[in-house]
Amino acid sequence: MKRVVITGAGTINALGHDVATTMAAMRAGTCGIGALDLRDVDRLSIQIGGQVRGFEAEGRYNRQQMSLYDRFTQFTLASAKEAIDQSGLVFSGELAAKSGVVLGTAGGGVSTWDDNYRSVYEDGKNRVHPFVVPKLMNNAAASHVSMEYNLKGPSFTVSTACASSNHAMAQAFTMVRSGLAPAMVTGGSESMLCFGGVKAWEGLRVMSRDACRPFSANRNGMVQGEGAGVFVFEEYEHARARGADILCEVAGFAMSSDASDIVMPSKNGAARAMSGALQDARINREDVGYINAHGTGTAANDKTECAAVADVFGPHADKLMISSTKSMHGHLIGGTGAVELLACIMALRDGVIAPTIGYEEPDPECALDVVPNEAREASVKVAISNAFAFGGMNAVLALRAA
């Protein structure tokens, strides 16, 4: 088995258009959630979100590209460029033939569906642009990354709702660990902040109208975000031989399925994913210093997740730190695990723990150190990142400091 390290990271989300800005915002406890700016927002009952601001596709992409790139693809390409540039890898020959791209998304080209449904249903048009299908398909982003960077190895898209990115990164990890690929580009992206995307979520009645306050007793639901996170996972010896800057090591992962309910989370399923990741990484639970929580800010998730952490970590649960950065960038659904991995990298590399902002009242059912409101300096050797999806599909990654 090979060791796997991260040698590049890129992102775009409500907190920033790159990793440095995003981490600075996490460190400062900045809230990226605000009033939604989108068509027909007055017909929505939920009018807030973690929207990406100041990202103009015009000028960034040419006309032909614009007709093929949904916003979720645009986010992916911007993030992939940052990650691959940082890694310093150039994919050619044998490296290109074996390296691939595995990305997560829950909805794919949601705004392309939305715009074109409007056009045929609301405006009564009988014709749509010829590239609607290649633009909205869930694998469009992965395909465009493969084309842009000459990645010719195993490439596909994973869709497991809110765990999509973590499941995708788990697949990329196994490919590098097994020796199948020397490097993989991985992560995820989501862009559901359009009228139809928000309207669909409203229906579930789990959205907050004012703020995402994970673990706080007065939390009242989740807030949607948008954006992408992309990483380069590379085989350790390959990275070392070329003198690459190693951000951290991906030590292990686990996936589990609750097999119980389509929306309600299960303590047991979450606990099995966390303990499985530690086992896979051969890490003692006492060595875990930080957990990036799924922490959606819903009543159901937060108490279930805290109970699962208590089960898995026993007395150590009271010593570790757990925070939810969704309080700052919102819930990126299929892209969320990727952006949240940045908080783990910041903890391991910079010794800065991102806070859970908006925390106002302790909840006895979430009685852990949730790093309330202010970032903290701490030396952390191991971090884990949780993602627990609708449909009961869970994926947890374990990371170790380089």
Added chain:
Amino acid sequence: MSIKDKVIAIIADQAVLEPSDVTLQSTLEDLGIDSLGLVESIFAIEEEFDISVPFNANDPKASDFDISTVASIVAGIERLKAEQS
């Protein structure tokens, strides 16, 4: 159909029961309606009566709309309809 009969029909449909099995005193829990069923019932009520029910599944008890029994739901709808007119 009265508001009461319409609500009973919606709840009975959701609980997969005959309307005669649903009384004003029934609670949704008694009838075996879970959280998903509750959200669907609220949606059906909004569609039927053309109202907007203030309800957050994170904390069903916090909203002004009392869902504890069929009777309280009927009373809540009557109030919302009255406010509308």
